[in-house]
Amino acid sequence: MPFRPLAALLMILALLVTGQPVGAQSRGPLVLAAASLQESLNAAADDWARKGHPRPVISFASSAALARQIEARAPADLFLSADEEWMDYVAGKGLLRPRTRVSFLTNRLVLIAPAASRVRLTIAPRFALAGALGGGRLAMGDPASVPAGKYGEQALTRLGVWPAVSASVARAQNVRAALALVDRGAAPLGIVYDTDARADPGVRVVGVFPASSHAPISYPVAVLATSTHRDAEAFRRYLVSAEGKAVFRRFGFGTR
Secondary structure (H helix, E strand, O other): OOOHHHHHHHHHHHHHHHOOOOOOOOOOOEEEEEEEHHHHHHHHHHHHOOOOOOOOOEEEEEEEHHHHHHHOOOOOEEEEOOOOOHHHHHHOOOOOOOOOEEEEEEEEEOEEEEOOOOOOOOOOOOOOHHHHHOOOOOOEEEEOOOHHHHHHHHHHHHHOOOOHHHHHHEEEEEEHHHHHHHHHHOOOEEEHHHHHHHHOOEEEEEOOHHHOOOOOOOOEEEEEOOOOOOOOEEEEEHOOOOOHHHHHHHOOOOEE
């Protein structure tokens, strides 16, 4: 069932931020972006605004939730996904503007613990993750829908430890929710992106998952087919430019 309440919320957000109808050109384009992009995309939007453009309005959530909102015709101009599959999903519905899709960012998957935790683990085949949990929960995005969770399940499966920990997984609605569980001490360990861990001083990185243990982490951006905003394509071009990519690299992303 389409999540139409969020579509309505996005419209209300645009009105509250700008005081203008959603289609008004006095505001910046409305961007739907993966939760892991919060600090970096806000910095890019600020940089764009300093160039004299209306600042984009940004709504962050899991890529899955955003893709379903786009399917439900949420009023938006651009989509930034944390994986290719959810962008493929939107493309398959005919909801992307042709020739605007570009995959431009990469990331790393890490195991985190609260900053004060003394746990030490070496990520390797059959490593002692279940024992390190000590009966607690492993925080990660829901593998059924959240890209970071999907990558996490892939990594743990290939490393031979998923069967031992799957029943202990706290399945968060997005990667930042998983991060918050570890930050608050509600979970002794979690799996998030490297950029998420860098953004939160309340956690520390225990180890980095080998890139070979999961599918490549790739962030695509595209203009939505329904967009009529004059700045939508220009902002997309800025994001994938050398100047735009430099902003994301400051926050730990890799670029393509």
